[in-house]
Amino acid sequence: MRELKKTSGIICEIERYALNDGPGIRTLVFFKGCPLRCKWCSNPETHNFHPELYYYTHKCTFCGKCIAVCPYHAIRADYSRQKVITDRNICRTCGECIKACPTGARSAVGMEMTVEQVMEEVKKDIPFYLRGGGGVTLSGGEVLSRFEFALEILKKSREEFIDTAVETSGYAPWDVVKEVISYTDHVLIDIKHMDPLRHRELTGVENKLILDNIKKIDRSKVHYIIRIPLITGINDDESNIKAIKEFTNGLKNLREVHLLPYHTLGKSKYEYLERIYELGHLVKPHKEKIYEAAQILKDSGLNVVVGG
């Protein structure tokens, strides 16, 4: 894979009229690539740093055209299912099969975009940002993993007086975090689990760096919100929520916490990527569980938003 300069990066998607990722009407820029692998992740297409292939099984008529055109012989037929299988380790996302597929069963997710291209999209909704304090939100994936690219977008947005927000796992060296938040109006940062080992088990990394960063963000005075994904039976137990509460009690400038209940909307994306969704079988958290968690956090004077 070619080295990407700071003036361009791989973007999964740019979504307009996003309503849950910062104040006002926002444009959400999804970065591709993340150092974490949260088992419940509903955006698996943002895991890898390179563009990938989506394969919509339901649209495939098993015509075999893609097999014929693939220059790397990455595709083979699965006669029992009357579908094709793509070896993701061989595929280079060259796009030949996408062009060849007559039914639109194949498409690319992720494309290289320059800062200018991103800005062009972001600027389109300026009239909408002006009411209700909206703006751009960088999300992912992990924005901080491509912080140079992110910084450029944030700086350019500031130049245009566009409100900026960043959604992050917080998993990056403090220097990086520090620089990025100096161009950010709202930081949305996750706490997934308080237990370091459990955190590693669930996400692939430990939480120390993240928690340390949160403490420093708290001291930096930037407006920030902590977001807690509530995953049924994984981190929604009372002891974890209480541990989070204990941690947030030590934060002076935290005002708001968002609870993001697990949902299954990401399920089909795992299928498109021909991957297995480890936690795809989970049920949505119970209303009462969400209420309980919210109650615990509210007790320490925090504004708790469910959904957020």
Added chain:
Amino acid sequence: MNVSSIRVKKLREDVLSRVPGVCIERARFYTEVYRENEALPVYLKRAIALQRTLENMSIYILDGELIVGNQACAPRTAPVFPEYAVEWIEKELEEKGNFDKRAGDVFHLPEEHKEELLEIIKFWKGKTLYDHCMASMPEEVKTASIIKAIHGDGNMTSGDGHIVVDYEKVLKLGLKGVIKEAEEALSALDLSENDALRKKAFLESIIITLRSAIKFAQRFANLAEDLARGERNPVRAGELMQIARNCRRVPEYPASSFYEAVQSVWFVHLIQQIESNGHSVSLGRLDKYLYPYYEYDIKNNVITRDFAMELLECLWIKLFSIIKIRPTSHSGYGAGYPTYQNVTIGGQTKEGRDAVNVLSYLILESVAGTRLTQPNLSVRLHANTPERFLQKCIEVLKMGFGMPAFKNDEVIIPSLLSRGVSHDDAYNYSMVGCIEVAVPGKWGYRCTGMSFLNMIKVLEMTVYGGKDPRTGHCLLHTKSLTEVQSFEEFWEQWEKQMQYYTKLSIVLDHVADTNLEKLVPDIFTSALVNDCIKRGKTVKEGGAVYDMVSGLQVGIANVANSMAAIKKLVFEEKVLKPEKLIEAMKANFESEEGIEIQKKLLAAPKYGNDDDYVDELAVKAFNTYVKEIVKFKNTRFGRGPIGGIYYPGTSAISSNVPMGAVVGATPDGRKAWTPAAEGASPTQGTDKKGPTAVLKSVSKLPTILITGGNLLNQKFSPDLLEGKERMERFADLLRTFVALKLWHIQFNIVSSEVLRAAQREPEKYRDLIVRVAGYCAQFVTLDPTTQEDIISRTEQKAV
């Protein structure tokens, strides 16, 4: 939000349960009068016919009703208007035996009246408006109508409608005051002067109709008194006596209370509906002109707020009881029994201050409570619309019956000013029908034209060198796509075709207008439009202060998308040979190669995604049309009114379905015979970037020049409005809509699952209301194609 009382609940259920019927009383009286008075001037003939109808038709007061007055012998029963057209009635009766076997918009004619109706038809054959239109229509226009590049049947079978009379004047002066005006004008006439005899007949006919309107109200007073005498329940007896007192006073005298004012407005509105067969007869700025009465009554404890609500709800049920039967050929253009009785609220005073008052809220709430397809409620937004009011509108919208629709003062007022409307009048505009605007009481009919121009058909023919592949007709030969050398040259061919068909659409409009003027002048309506009495002219003869008409274009999005695909694939990237494209279009993209080609076409830029490549083509295409249509004058030009011109408009009601039904596959990847895009909305399902992108795309069109109104339809799933925050975001969206100077926007807040369920079990979803385009309809009464079309509109999803 629910209705305010059990009474209203019962009345609502009653009117909803009615199977639409057909009543022949009006036809009977009109035919009698025409038969007996062949030699009379047409004004008088029509005045006497209306008089005979009002004084003899069946009237009723339903149990519990507070507002009285009926259009035909039962609620939801359509009168017959034989003077406009009868062929279609005869044809449908002959072929199907009744009107209850249609695919949509079903009516039932009682068997015992069939014979009499056929008898009536015999008298009218060869004498109707439609017959006259056909006789005077140039061959070229006929052929263009067969091709369906233009369509004007609506006008020629049903008359004008589309008007807001001067309700304020009636409330202030009473019909008595208007009669006095007419009498004075009459006595001032010097009969030896040129044209004076005509004026005399016109003014006399006004006096006759207004007097008969008063008589009509008196009949209800008598009936109420009779009923009161036999009424055991003392409370109801008291109500009936009140009704009688109201009907003795209004519309004859000025209204002296809110209750009387509502009753008076209803009578005046109702009589217009009986007089003419047109639709979109609208009520104007109801919150503005009823407010003084409300304010006074509340201050003096004459009524309570709850009672005022109840009266409004009764008025909505009355509006819903009105219904018109249209030929099947036209009902596809406005499916779902629409009558487009618009009520406008909000907006600004003539000083430019916000005009929202308590009544605006009550109207909003009562419309939400009754949840009927009528009135067609419009809210005028502007830069300073109060936040609370906006939130209230969103709450109502969230209920999912498509109302209210939003209009934008910030572009409509400047647009009107640019057309020569005075400052005060421009600030006082109201909606008519769905998205058209007019100055209440001062504007002629049909600020929207009714001659449709099928832009997508014109585009299709341009590809084939001017020949219509469906009918084989070729009225104007130009170079086909295979003969042109460049995209610019292709565009020129299209412009030539557009100029040609625009002109024909105007001729078609004139055919209708000339005959409407001559054959079916509306006397009652003219009496209440300024300055008809002063000028001694009907509206149609140039009596109105303003008279401007819009053309109606269908399929702007399809044209832009087709042009973009041709430009990009055929001429720029050269990956598609014109011959191949045409071959694929002819095969409806069904061959193997066709599928490939369609895929490419569908992948080309699409209007509605804030993509300048295609949006600029939409703007350019629209400008071509704007430039063309303003060259023409309507039949009132130079006869009194300010204006007398045409301008563009995209209020295409649901005509995108029948208009698309005659067009083969098109270069935008659209399959043959499927619906065209609605108004200025993107093609169904091609707006992939969400509502902000759609708004941006539409905002690029020269909206200020589209004084006939620019229609934008958006369907939202309800989750987009869940919770306080999302509702606030939605308010931001609406505020940006205002700032972007878009004309109109309306939302269907309903999930496609619900719509599918309604298709499966229509009985259960009788009160599922959807916005079809500019108006609301009961979803289950729509024909399957329109239903599918509604479902296929992109459901905007939030991230």
